[in-house]
Amino acid sequence: MNKIFFLLACLSLGFTNCNKDESNEVPTGSLKIKLVNNLNKAMTSTLVELFKSQADFTNKTNLVASQMSDTFGYVTFSKIPISVYYWLASKGCQNNYNGKTKTPVAITVNGSDTASSVLISTGTLSFLNISPDPYHVYYNGVLVFDVAAGAPKSLVNLPLGNYTARVLQISGFTTTPIDKSYSGTIKCNQQSTITFP
Numbered sequence: 001m002n003k004i005f006f007l008l009a010c011l012s013l014g015f016t017n018c019n020k021d022e023s024n025e026v027p028t029g030s031l032k033i034k035l036v037n038n039l040n041k042a043m044t045s046t047l048v049e050l051f052k053s054q055a056d057f058t059n060k061t062n063l064v065a066s067q068m069s070d071t072f073g074y075v076t077f078s079k080i081p082i083s084v085y086y087w088l089a090s091k092g093c094q095n096n097y098n099g100k101t102k103t104p105v106a107i108t109v110n111g112s113d114t115a116s117s118v119l120i121s122t123g124t125l126s127f128l129n130i131s132p133d134p135y136h137v138y139y140n141g142v143l144v145f146d147v148a149a150g151a152p153k154s155l156v157n158l159p160l161g162n163y164t165a166r167v168l169q170i171s172g173f174t175t176t177p178i179d180k181s182y183s184g185t186i187k188c189n190q191q192s193t194i195t196f197p
Helices: 002-018 055-058
Strands: 028-037 045-051 065-068 074-081 086-090 110-131 136-137 142-147 150-158 159-167 181-188 191-194
Touching: 028 045, 028 086, 055 086, 065 074, 065 142, 086 110, 110 136, 110 159, 110 181, 136 150, 142 150, 159 191, 181 191
Parallel strands: 028 110, 110 191
Antiparallel strands: 028 074, 045 065, 045 086, 110 150, 136 142, 136 159, 159 181
């Protein structure tokens, strides 16, 4: 009887060692994102790119995964590592860059987290400084950046509509700086360029 008990104990220990070692598995979850336009209509066939950091999102590097949305405007990323995620959804000139682009907290282990984004139409406004002096650039009354001498710089993903822009010489003037104002319209998927001074 002791021999049988000993044999059964050895066999059971052997079988437990055959089980898959779950301690090395990376915890995962899923993220389902709903995409709509500014009229709350589903955005179908929209590319969604998933990133783990703000820097990767901004630079479009270290892509975790990408998918196209379905006929209801949904994408689901399954079995992804637990993390806070950033996503860029884009179709033509529409994107979510000016709206919701990240999960507020890390997704849930073995869970199914949800999020949504509104995509709007956007355009680009570029500034080309052809002078030997640097300039401040203002967009709709707000200082957005400086442009070095002989350099270009752009504002991307701007909402469509009318704008005002101003360029103000920073240095290289003798009495008063050059100060010029411009106005125009940001159009879908178009790049407008202001060349100055």
